[in-house]
Amino acid sequence: xxxxxxxxxxxxxxxxxxxxxxxxxxxxxxxxxxxxxxxxxxxxxxxxxxxxxxxxxxxxxxxxxxxxxxxxxxxxxxxxxxxxxxxxxxxxxxxxxxxxxxxxxxxxxxxxxxxxxxxxxxxxxxxxxxxxxxxxxxxxxxxxxxxxxxxxxxxxxxxxxxxxxxxxxxxxxxxxxxxxxxxxxxxxxxxxxxxxxxxxxxxxxxxxxxxxxxxxxxxxxxxxxxxxxx
Amino acid sequence: xxxxxxxxxxxxxxxxxxxxxxxxxxxxxxxxxxxxxxxxxxxxxxxxxxxxxxx
Numbered sequence: 462x463x464x465x466x467x468x469x470x471x472x473x474x475x476x477x478x479x480x481x482x483x484x485x486x487x488x489x490x491x492x493x494x495x496x497x498x499x500x501x502x503x504x505x506x507x508x509x510x511x512x513x514x515x516x517x518x519x520x521x522x523x524x525x526x527x528x529x530x531x532x533x534x535x536x537x538x539x540x541x542x543x544x545x546x547x548x549x550x551x552x553x554x555x556x557x558x559x560x561x562x563x564x565x566x567x568x569x570x571x572x573x574x575x576x577x578x579x580x581x582x583x584x585x586x587x588x589x590x591x592x593x594x595x596x597x598x599x600x601x602x603x604x605x606x607x608x609x610x611x612x613x614x615x616x617x618x619x620x621x622x623x624x625x626x627x628x629x630x631x632x633x634x635x636x637x638x639x640x641x642x643x644x645x646x647x648x649x650x651x652x653x654x655x656x657x658x659x660x661x662x663x664x665x666x667x668x669x670x671x672x673x674x675x676x677x678x679x680x681x682x683x684x685x686x687x688x689x690x691x
Numbered sequence: 692x693x694x695x696x697x698x699x700x701x702x703x704x705x706x707x708x709x710x711x712x713x714x715x716x717x718x719x720x721x722x723x724x725x726x727x728x729x730x731x732x733x734x735x736x737x738x739x740x741x742x743x744x745x746x
Contacts, residue, residue, distance in 0.1 A: 486700075505699040512703070551710045558706075559699040566695050663707070670714050677721045684728045691735055 471673070474666040481659035485511070485652070493652040497644060505563040507653055511660035513556040517619045519549025519664060520588070524616035527609035536679070539605035542612050543595070544671035548664060550588050557581055568632060576625040577633040584618040591615060 489507045496503035522545040530538035560578070561571040572578065591611055598604040626633050 500693070502693045502695050504696055508700065508703050548710070551706055555703055555706050558702045562695045562699040562702070566693065667710060667714070670711070670718075674714055674718050674721070677718055677725070681721050681725050681728070684725060684732070688728055688732060688735075691732075 471666070471669055474662070474669060478659065478663040478666040481655075481662045485656040485659040488652040488655055493649050494646055496649075499567055502563060502566050505559055507656040508660075509556060509559040509563060510653060511656040512552045512559065514657050515660045515664045516549045516553035516556055517623070518661065519545045519552060519668075520612075520616055520619050522668075523549065523612040527612035530605055530609040531613075534602075534605075536605070539608060540672050540675040541668075542605075542608055544668055544675060546588055546591050546612065547671060548667050550585070552660075552664070553581070553585055553588070557585060573632070575631045575633060576629040577622060577631055580618060580622045580625050584615075584622060587615050587618055 485507070489504050493504065493507070495501060523542045526538045526542035526545065529535070530542060557578075560581075564573070565571050591608065594611055595604050595608050598607055625631065
C-alpha cells in the first residue's frame with residue numbers, strides 16, 4: 462500500500478515502448494543517412510513526424526471515446542477521452558517545439574504564420590481549452606458530456622492540419638513526397654516507420670497509466686463519499 | 692552535431708519525463724489520501740464494534 466502499484470501489463474508495455482524508442486533513436490543516428498541538403502538537422506524529422514502522428518492519433522481516440530461516452534454514458538469512455546487529450550497535448554507541444562528547432566536553421570526563423578504552423582498553434586490552444594472547459598463544470602455527468610462534444614468538434618483541427626499543406630501554399634514539407642529540398646531514401650522511410658511505431662507504443666503505455674490515475678481518482682471519490690455518509 | 696538537433700531530442704526526453712513523472716506524482720498523492728481515508732474508515736468501524744460490545 463502507499464506505493465504506485467502497476468500491474469504487469471503496464472510494466473510490460475512501458476518496457477516495450479522504452480526499448481522501441483531506444484531502437485528508433487539508434488536508427489535515427491546510426492542507420493538513417495545524412496540528408497544532403499539540410500545535413501544532420503534533418504534527423505529532427507523522425508521524432509517530429511512521429512510525435513505529430515501520436516498527437517493526431519490521441520485526438521482521434523478522444524473523438525471516438527467522446528462518441529462512446531455520448532452513446533453509452535459510461536464513465537470509462539470519459540476516462541479515455543480526458544487521458545488521451547492530456548497525452549495528445551504533450552505530443553503536439555513536442556511537435557511544435559521540435560518543428561521550430563528544425564525551422565530555425567532551414568527556414569532562418571523559429572516561427573512563421575504559414576497555414577500548417579498556424580493551424581497547429583490553434584489546435585494546441587483548442588485542446589488546452591478542453592481542460593479549462595472541464596475544470597469550469599461542477600457536475601461529473603455534465604463534465605463528461607461537454608468534454609465528449611468538445612472532443613468530437615475539436616477533432617476537425619486534425620484533418621485541417623493534415624490537408625493544410627495540400628490545400629494552401631505553404632513552405633512546410635510534405636512527408637509523403639519529401640517536399641522541396643528533402644530527398645527521402647528507403648532507409649529514411651524505414652527509420653520513420655520504426656519511430657512512428659515506437660511512439661504509438663509509447664502512447665499506449667502512457668495512456669494506460671493516465672487512465673489508471675482516473676480510476677484511482679474515482680476510488681478516492683467513492684471512499685470520500687463513504688466517509689461523509691458515516 | 693547541430694545544437695538544434697540536440698535541443699529537439701532534449702525536448703522529446705524532457706516532455707516525456709514531465710508527463711510520466713506528473714502522472715506518477717498525482718497517483719502517489721491519491722494513494723496517500725486513500726490510505727488516510729481507509730484508515731479513518733477502519734477506525735470508525737472499530738469504534739462502532741467496541742461500542743456494540745459495551746452495550
